Amino acid sequence: MNEVFGLLKLSYHNQFNSAFPDTETLNHAKRLWLESLAAFTPAQMVAGAKRAIRQSEYLPTVHKMLQFCAAGDNGLPEARAAYREACNAPSPKATFNWSHPAVYHAGRAANWFFLANNPEHVAYPVFAEHYRKICARVLEGEALPKPEQPLLEEKPGKPLSKTENAERMAKLRAELEL
Incomplete structure (x- = not known):
């Protein structure tokens, strides 16, 4: 999950910092995302984050990340x-x-x-x-x-x-x- 958030922070810098302004908010978000994306492997989560970066102009929500993770190569x-x-x-x-x-x-x-x-x-x-x-x-x-x-x-x-x-x-x- 840390790698996913690292990719998102690099790609959506200003939006990311606005959404997660402090460490406590960031940790709560990581827990929520980890629970929500538990059905996926870490590799699928990272691939979903990369797909989000390629396809979305804005920082994805948990709902959008579920779609990006589920998409897979032919999803x-x-x-x-x-x-x-x-x-x-x-x-x-x-x-x-x-x-x-x-x-x-x-x-x-x-x-x-x-x-x-x-x-x-x-x-x-x-x-x-x-x-x-x-x-x-x-x-x-x-x-x-x-x-x-x-x-x-x-x-x-x-x-x-x-x-x-x-x-x-x-x-x-x-x-x-x-």
């Missing part, structure tokens, strides 16, 4: 990037190479049709809320299943003959009184 993308990925993914969605399964599950929960047929200012908040909940589950250690493409039936039925088709059509017309 959770930022919500807006995940939304764009979900909207731009071709069908069938389950066969697309997702950056993280959380993006697929958030898109499915938000409803693909809804995302495709509503403007961003309407669809993004819905997607972002689902994505936030799924990311929280991932950060708590839940492993999301990979998207599964439903398989076609192994033994498709044989096509009906012309007379069988005509009989079924006549029966259907009788039922519908056409």
Whole structure:
């Protein structure tokens, strides 16, 4: 944790000194961050701090550090990037190479049709809320299943003959009184 705070102090000098003006405040913050980031290894915490330095203009909060630590090399993308990925993914969605399964599950929960047929200012908040909940589950250690493409039936039925088709059509017309 000391290395994480050292990196943050070097990168966000003025913001860091404003947020942690004295040793007592700094020690309280280190304890809070250590408890909050306990699910991650020290190497993941340092990698998260470096990711924060590369991607964020401002000193990260504990919440943002959780996201940066969880991101990993192929981890959770930022919500807006995940939304764009979900909207731009071709069908069938389950066969697309997702950056993280959380993006697929958030898109499915938000409803693909809804995302495709509503403007961003309407669809993004819905997607972002689902994505936030799924990311929280991932950060708590839940492993999301990979998207599964439903398989076609192994033994498709044989096509009906012309007379069988005509009989079924006549029966259907009788039922519908056409």
